[in-house]
Amino acid sequence: MFLNKLSLRKLRNIKEANLTLNRRTNVIVGENAAGKTTILEAIDVLSRGRSFRTNKIENLLNNGEGSLYVGATVGEKKRKLEIEKEKGKTRILIDDKEEKKQSVIAEELAVQSIHPNSHNIIEGTPSERRAFLDWGLFHVEQDFKRAWSKYTKILKQRNEALKLRDQSEATWLKKLAPAGELISSMREGYLKGLQQHLEEVGRYIMPNLELTFSYEKGWDDKKTLSDALNDKKQLDADKGFTSVGPQNANIKIMLNGREAQ
Ligand SMILES: Nc1ncnc2c1ncn2[C@@H]1O[C@H](COP(=O)(O)OP(=O)(O)OP(=O)(O)O)[C@@H](O)[C@H]1O
Numbered sequence: 001m002f003l004n005k006l007s008l009r010k011l012r013n014i015k016e017a018n019l020t021l022n023r024r025t026n027v028i029v030g031e032n033a034a035g036k037t038t039i040l041e042a043i044d045v046l047s048r049g050r051s052f053r054t055n056k057i058e059n060l061l062n063n064g065e066g067s068l069y070v071g072a073t074v075g076e077k078k079r080k081l082e083i084e085k086e087k088g089k090t091r092i093l094i095d096d097k098e099e100k101k102q103s104v105i106a107e108e109l110a111v112q113s114i115h116p117n118s119h120n121i122i123e124g125t126p127s128e129r130r131a132f133l134d135w136g137l138f139h140v141e142q143d144f145k146r147a148w149s150k151y152t153k154i155l156k157q158r159n160e161a162l163k164l165r166d167q168s169e170a171t172w173l174k175k176l177a178p179a180g181e182l183i184s185s186m187r188e189g190y191l192k193g194l195q196q197h198l199e200e201v202g203r204y205i206m207p208n209l210e211l212t213f214s215y216e217k218g219w220d221d222k223k224t225l226s227d228a229l230n231d232k233k234q235l236d237a238d239k240g241f242t243s244v245g246p247q248n249a250n251i252k253i254m255l256n257g258r259e260a261q
C-alpha cells in the first residue's frame, strides 16, 4: 500500500514535518543529521510500532518530550492511520477510530525496511531468517496469520503437556503434524516466489552472482512431519519439549553455490 501523506511530530530532531509523497518512488535528500533516517523510522513506527534503529521509545522522543506522533493517509481510499506513543503506552487510530492491535495497521501499511542491520538476515541466526519470511507471508498470504497462531497454540499446549508428563500430549501431537505441514508449505511457496523475483532483478543488478534459497523444514525432510515427530517421541518426552517442526526451520542462502553465511 502506498503512502499519500506522512506527518510526524516530536520524533528525534523533527518537531513537526508534513510530507506529500509520490505513490511510486520518493528520494529523500538532505545534509547529514537533517533527519532523513528519522522519516524512514517514522514509517516503521507507524507500521510495526517500533523503529528498525531502536527498541527504546526514549531514543525516539524529541529531547524532553513525553510523546511522539506519526500519521499517514494510505492507498486509493486514503485511509487515515495514526499512532501516538509515550513510554509504556501506544494509541492507534484508523480513520479516527481507536484500534487496539498494531497488526491492523501493519495490514494496511506493509513495510519491509532494508537498513544497516539487514545483513543479519544473512549472518544472523535461523530465527532472524524465519522472522523475515514470516513477516512477508503475513502480508502476502491471507491465511498465514491464522495458520501460524493455530500451530503455535498447539505447540505450546504440547510442550506444556510434555513438561507435566500429561497424557493429553498424545492428542496435541496428532494435531501438531498437519498444522506444521501447512506452515511449512506456505513458507516454501513464498520463498519460491521470492526466488523468482530475485532472479529477475538479479539479472540487472548482480549479473555475475547466482543467488539461491533453500528451505530447511526443521525436521528430516525425507519424512513427513508426523513420522518425524513420532520418531522423536521418546526424546521429546525426556527433554520436555518438541524438538522438530517449523519452529526450527532455516533458510539456506547460497551465492554461486557457496553458503552465504
Ligand atoms: N531523541 C532525540 N532528540 C533530538 N534529536 C535527536 C534525538 N535522537 C537523535 N537526534 C538527532 O536527530 C538528528 C537526525 O538524525 P538522522 O539520523 O535522522 O539524520 P540523517 O539525515 O539520516 O543523517 P545522515 O545523513 O547522517 O544519515 C541528528 O542530529 C541526531 O543527533
Ligand SMILES: [Mg+2]
Binding pocket: 036, 037, 038
Ligand atoms: Mg541517515
